[in-house]
Amino acid sequence: MRLPSLIATFGGAGLLPKAPGTWGSLAAVPFGLCLLWAGGPWLLAAGVVLVTAAGWWASAAHASLTGMDDPGEIVIDEVAGQWIALLPASLAWPDVLTAFLLFRAADILKPWPASWADRRLHGGLGIMADDLVAGVYAALGLYLLKTGGVL
Numbered sequence: 001m002r003l004p005s006l007i008a009t010f011g012g013a014g015l016l017p018k019a020p021g022t023w024g025s026l027a028a029v030p031f032g033l034c035l036l037w038a039g040g041p042w043l044l045a046a047g048v049v050l051v052t053a054a055g056w057w058a059s060a061a062h063a064s065l066t067g068m069d070d071p072g073e074i075v076i077d078e079v080a081g082q083w084i085a086l087l088p089a090s091l092a093w094p095d096v097l098t099a100f101l102l103f104r105a106a107d108i109l110k111p112w113p114a115s116w117a118d119r120r121l122h123g124g125l126g127i128m129a130d131d132l133v134a135g136v137y138a139a140l141g142l143y144l145l146k147t148g149g150v151l
Contacts, residue, residue, distance in 0.1 A: 004061035007054050007076055014075035024075025025104055028082040033091060041087050048087075048135075051080045052128060060124030070127050077131035081107060084135025088143040094151050095142065102141045106134035 001012070013027035014020040035044040055076035062074055085103035089095035110118055110130055114137070117129035145151045 002061075002065070004058040005065065007058035008062035008074045010075045010079050014073035020072050020075055021078050021107060022104060024078035025082045025100060025107070027075070028079040029086070029096060029100060031079075032083045032086045033096065035083070036086060036089065037091060044083055044087055048080055048083045051076060051083065052132065055080055055128050056124040058124075059127040063123070063127065069122065074127055077128045078103075078107065080128060081131035081135030081138070084132065085138035085142065087139050088146060095146070098145060098151060099138060099142050102138035103135060106137040106141075107131055110134065111137060 001009075006012075009015055010024050010027055013023050016023040032044060032047070035047045039046075059070075059074045059076055063069060063071060082100070082103050085099040086096070089099045106114065107130075114130040114133035117126065117133055120126075121129050142151075
């Protein structure tokens with residue numbers, strides 16, 4: 001497997017059958033938690049920046065190799081979005097589960113401006129952008145649930 005495809009599929013997680021976005025998000029969680037545990041939200045945020053930059057390049061290259069605009073097996077965008085969703089999380093399982101579920105919901109429903117980004121942006125940026133927005137929505141939702149005393 002070529003390097004862009006390896007990165008774009010997050011080591012092959014996007015190649016698993018059915019629901020590659022969910023598999024990519026699920027595969028992202030333990031790595032995100034390791035970053036959160038090792039360096040808190042600052043290290044996780046640095047990871048988001050790195051994964052976003054690598055994902056922008058790799059997803060564009062992989063899409064070009066396949067001849068498709070946004071192949072389903074590209075899940076590096078889910079990794080970046082899921083890590084954003086984990087930014088306000090603690091290492092406690094209710095936070096992690098809530099971040100995962102909120103991100104998957106936002107990624108699937110694509111509330112504006114994620115829907116706009118999904119339709120209007122193209123190439124590597126277009127592949128990444130809607131999931132970055134979904135991650136922000138999920139992180140805000142988690143933060144509000146935590147500060148409201150729900151979690």
